Amino acid sequence: MPLLETIAGPGDLRALSPAELDTVAGEIRELLIDKVTRTGGHLGPNLGVVELTIALHRVFDSPRDTLLWDTGHQSYVHKVLTGRQHDFDGLRSEGGLSGYPSRAESRHDVIENSHASTALSYADGLARARALTGDGSRAVVAVIGDGALTGGLAWEALNNLGGHRDIPVIVVLNDNGRSYAPTVGGFAAHLRRLRDPDPGHGNVFRELGLGYLGPVDGHDIAAVEDALCRARGTGGPVVVHVVTQKGRGWEPARRNDLDRCHVVRAAPPPGNGSSAPASPSWTSVFGAEIVRIGEERPDVVAVTAAMLEPVGLLEFQRRFPERTIDVGIAEQHAAASAAGLVYGGLHPVLAVYATFANRAFDQFLVDVALHRCPVTLVLDRAGVTGDDGPSHNGMWDLTVFQAVPGVRIAAPRDATRLRGLLREAVAWRQGPTVVRFPKGRTGPDVPAIATHAGMDVLRNDPGREVLLVAAGPMAGLALEVSDLLAAEGIGSTVVDPRWVSPVNPELVRAAAHFRFVACLEDNGRTGGIGAAIGQALGDAGATTPLRCFGLPQEFQAHGSRGQVLARCGLTAEQVAAEVSDGFHRQTTRLRPSTSGPFPTRTTRGK
């Protein structure tokens, strides 16, 4: 029986000999490689923290002591050691193991979100609380990667931690030299020097008021344990600099110089050798078009926040290395520096995942939009992403960026529209633009039968019964809904605004002529496109009822994109049923009625 089978919880690690610990480490790697290559997930990062996590759980007594994982994508080993080793067949599947820490799964888990650079702030707050409540004997340990440490929020926390030398926090810097690609910037260079110790090493942290221990070989369990015990003994804020190898122990990762298998995709289900040629990914369509634009526009520069390949900028960097900027995991800096790039005469195209743009809202608002900077923000993974869990869904960008004065937001419905709208966005010099598209493949093009005032008409019903407004790739869903409505005798017109914000006044004018309007979007309903259209209809004095179909303003547990959309009522059948019901109720309301909704006279005695 594998020795790992005897590990029901962290306490079982403490009785093992060094040789047995090495055996357990090997068995964990085998488990992760076997399971994650099938389910998909963050295999590289987790193979790099096997020994580190074993050492952490031997030195600290979780959950009495608290282990915080920054970004959380590297917490699989932690899950294996805290009673969940048999749950990995369901990793990232609906109802199965989350790809990130989850309080619902275990009392050993704390930070559930997947947004980088927040754990040190959590640790600072928790340690202060423990000091104030007399709970200071419970250790607070935060594991943060060298990539996450390029995020500004982490330095805000370090500044605070260094300012309170009597509050113990153990910062475990998991330094594998990479985000996806090798980490960038001056601090990354400093870490590289630290990895080759010299007399002056660790002084940055000491200057900041934190202790420094390291560099420690992160694959030597005894050495890591010794450093963690010494760190605990300092009684104050201290950094334990652990040097690890991302993807350690797996040959495909060792050979992968792009990202050490940061994320591996789920193996295709058996017998799924689909013959139909897959359509291109949204990301690849963007990546190819921005290169063509780069050839025509020497003022266009591409900016990434440590995700060059994931956002499709690898070829742009190969072609225009001097016009490609990787700022590290620093979306706020990216947005503010984009304003500087504009002031210097350039047109930045900042490509990030939609959910990560949330943290750059203020810079986009007052550094970019206030100055009417022509920055183009390209939001990949806009809408439901699904298996990466609630903090990864791109369900806030339309809400957040519609609030920015002067911004224009485009939502392409297919590859052809993405190419065209990206060009329109980069050609727009009067202010910021946003182009958003989802994760996955574009699917076939959805042709327009007509265009009107910049909008594409995809289906036209002269009866003016129902108007379906589809934002971006919801066009496909809208056409399916239209078919279902037609089957029950309800005519519908389908329109793709292309530029979804600000609301096209021609859309408002046309909508007022229909008996029922429905808007379909892959964003939260609060402050979404539907809400904006409703506001515009009201402002225009139109009385046409509007139904907004979007994501409920809730955190959506992980699952496939299709499962989450169905959970949110965004299937053709669900939408068509609601539209039909609303339409018929409206029709009933429109019939001349003998009595309004309120009694015409007070009935005596009742």
Ligand SMILES: Cc1ncc(C[n+]2csc(CCOP(=O)(O)OP(=O)(O)O)c2C)c(N)n1
């Ligand atoms: C705010 C934010 N931006 C981008 C990402 C995407 N992302 C996830 S992990 C990662 C790299 C993290 O590198 P590091 O912290 O060194 O951890 P490692 O994977 O090397 O263990 C990035 C950029 C994110 N999760 N959060």
Ligand SMILES: CC(=O)[C@@H](O)[C@H](O)COP(=O)(O)O
């Ligand atoms: C942890 C993190 O934020 C990224 O690694 C993200 O999970 C990648 O998402 P995709 O798999 O959609 O590229």
Ligand SMILES: [Mg+2]
């Ligand atoms: Mg790293």
